Amino acid sequence: MSSLIELFVELLSYDFILRAMAVGILVALCAALLGVTLVLKRYSMIGDGLSHVGFGALAIAMSLNLAPLEVSIPVVLLSAFMLLRISESSQIKGDAAIALISSSALAIGVIVVSMTSGMNADVCNYMFGAILALSRGDVYLSIAVAVAVLILYVLSYNKIFAVTFDEDFAKATGTDASQYNMLIAGLTAMVIVVGMRMMGAMLISSLIIFPALTAMRVFSSFRGVVICAAVLSVLCFVIGMAISFGVSTPAGASIVVANLAAFILFALAGRAGLKI
Amino acid sequence: MISCRNVSVSYDGKAAVDGVSFDVEAGDCLCVVGENGSGKSSLLKCILGLLKPSSGEITFDGLSRSEIGYLPQQASVRSDFPANVGEVVLSGRCGRHGPFSFYGKKDKALAEHNMERLGVAPLRRKSYRDLSGGQRQRVLLARALTAADKLLMLDEPVAGLDPAMAADLYELLEGERRDGRTVMMISHDLESAVRCASKILHLRKKALFFGPAGQYEASDFYRGLRGAGDE
Numbered sequence: 405m406s407s408l409i410e411l412f413v414e415l416l417s418y419d420f421i422l423r424a425m426a427v428g429i430l431v432a433l434c435a436a437l438l439g440v441t442l443v444l445k446r447y448s449m450i451g452d453g454l455s456h457v458g459f460g461a462l463a464i465a466m467s468l469n470l471a472p473l474e475v476s477i478p479v480v481l482l483s484a485f486m487l488l489r490i491s492e493s494s495q496i497k498g499d500a501a502i503a504l505i506s507s508s509a510l511a512i513g514v515i516v517v518s519m520t521s522g523m524n525a526d527v528c529n530y531m532f533g534a535i536l537a538l539s540r541g542d543v544y545l546s547i548a549v550a551v552a553v554l555i556l557y558v559l560s561y562n563k564i565f566a567v568t569f570d571e572d573f574a575k576a577t578g579t580d581a582s583q584y585n586m587l588i589a590g591l592t593a594m595v596i597v598v599g600m601r602m603m604g605a606m607l608i609s610s611l612i613i614f615p616a617l618t619a620m621r622v623f624s625s626f627r628g629v630v631i632c633a634a635v636l637s638v639l640c641f642v643i644g645m646a647i648s649f650g651v652s653t654p655a656g657a658s659i660v661v662a663n664l665a666a667f668i669l670f671a672l673a674g675r676a677g678l679k680i
Numbered sequence: 681m682i683s684c685r686n687v688s689v690s691y692d693g694k695a696a697v698d699g700v701s702f703d704v705e706a707g708d709c710l711c712v713v714g715e716n717g718s719g720k721s722s723l724l725k726c727i728l729g730l731l732k733p734s735s736g737e738i739t740f741d742g743l744s745r746s747e748i749g750y751l752p753q754q755a756s757v758r759s760d761f762p763a764n765v766g767e768v769v770l771s772g773r774c775g776r777h778g779p780f781s782f783y784g785k786k787d788k789a790l791a792e793h794n795m796e797r798l799g800v801a802p803l804r805r806k807s808y809r810d811l812s813g814g815q816r817q818r819v820l821l822a823r824a825l826t827a828a829d830k831l832l833m834l835d836e837p838v839a840g841l842d843p844a845m846a847a848d849l850y851e852l853l854e855g856e857r858r859d860g861r862t863v864m865m866i867s868h869d870l871e872s873a874v875r876c877a878s879k880i881l882h883l884r885k886k887a888l889f890f891g892p893a894g895q896y897e898a899s900d901f902y903r904g905l906r907g908a909g910d911e
Contacts, residue, residue: 444758444761444762559779559780560779560780561782562771562774562777562781562782562783563774563777563779565763565767565771565774566771566774569757569758569761569763569767569768569771570752570756570757570758570771572725572728572730572750572752572756573750573752573757573771573823573827574771574774574775575728575729575730576728576729576730576745576748576750576752576833577745577746577748577749577750577772577774577775577827578744578745578746578747578748578775578776579746579774579775620762623762624762624764624806624807624809624810625762625763625764625767625805625807626761626762626763626764626767627767628762629762679807
């Protein structure tokens with residue numbers, strides 16, 4: 405155990421690891437906050453769909469030699485609003501439509517990749533994450549996005565609760581619910597694009613869904629769930645990174661496994677009657 | 681306060697509400713009665729802006745949305761939601777605030793006051809999902825009261841309440857009216873509706889009756905209904 409801590413302290417002395425940790429903690433925090441609302445509004449599929457659209461956008465940006473984040477942020481943002489509209493309209497089967505869009509985007513991404521660079525290390529990084537490969541520019545942009553998301557979330561907390569709990573009531577009593585749905589979708593899009601570089605397109609949605617679901621096993625107030633999800637998400641991120649450094653497993657996958665362990669622990673605690 | 685002119689609502693081409701006109705004036709207690717599927721909830725949702733009328737006009741005079749308190753039918757609120765009673769009731773104040781703002785002392789005091797009036801103050805830290813149907817109904821009522829500065833819109837307010845509590849609720853609504861609030865509610869319970877309402881709107885897609893409650897009670901139409909009910 406003590407050698408693991410020593411290893412950790414040593415790793416943190418490297419500049420690029422410190423940067424990765426800073427971005428990771430911020431992204432994990434944002435993802436968890438937004439995740440509570442997404443899970444409760446049954447929009448979890450949007451997160452998954454967006455990450456696949458993000459992969460497609462990244463692949464195209466790469467093949468055109470464009471900056472990956474600057475291209476994918478607007479593309480994913482637009483798709484977020486589109487997916488939201490699909491989910492809101494009860495006419496079409498929302499989840500099926502999202503599945504169609506996400507797999508189509510993934511397919512297009514894969515084709516573009518195979519026609520240009522081929523399945524190289526870069527592509528693999530986008531699919532499964534490469535937290536240490538973040539460039540300095542990526543880091544600054546990621547931190548800026550994450551801080552903006554945090555501030556907007558905290559300032560809109562009461563509205564977000566009202567719209568999540570009972571959208572009809574919020575609308576009827578003068579809150580522009582669709583505006584807050586757009587805000588949530590927009591913030592989610594940003595977090596997914598930024599988080600995708602570190603977690604990978606295949607795994608980022610777990611960062612959004614897991615902490616919220618885990619916190620709900622035990623906590624019974626909205627605020628409790630939000631705070632617990634945020635703390636858990638950061639904790640699981642750090643533990644996942646430690647495992648990844650310690651036994652050289654991929655970072656993204658290790659973080660997901662840490663989240664899975666936390667979920668099982670909380671589910672058992674909830675079953676045993678622990679309610680806060 | 682509210683004026684509805686020839687309001688119609690239709691789902692997939694079938695009319696749910698057909699050309700209904702009526703007014704709600706400040707201080708009224710308007711009770712909307714009618715059988716299941718007679719368009720009561722649809723009409724209420726139109727006024728609240730949750731449904732678009734297919735034709736007709738609804739205008740507000742001296743009333744903004746943020747001054748309305750709304751009690752939806754309980755089934756429309758998620759029952760597995762992790763939120764405690766205090767959070768739910770306080771969220772009634774949401775519409776009174778602009779973006780990026782927090783609840784103040786006044787909001788909290790109002791929420792507390794309404795929780796006490798409905799007897800749910802001791803449940804304040806309990807989760808909404810662990811409550812019984814009657815408790816949930818009272819929590820949602822407390823939220824509606826917390827939101828209502830001018831107008832209370834209630835969809836089946838006594839559903840899930842026992843008779844004693846229902847009587848308390850009618851008394852409480854009477855108090856709200858004395859405090860200058862206007863009430864519009866949907867009810868199944870004809871008798872108490874007639875007793876507590878100042879005006880009645882009887883719907884069967886079209887407005888079969890709209891007028892003062894006393895007149896409704898004396899009408900042949902109402903007697904016919906009562907007679908049919910007694911047999």
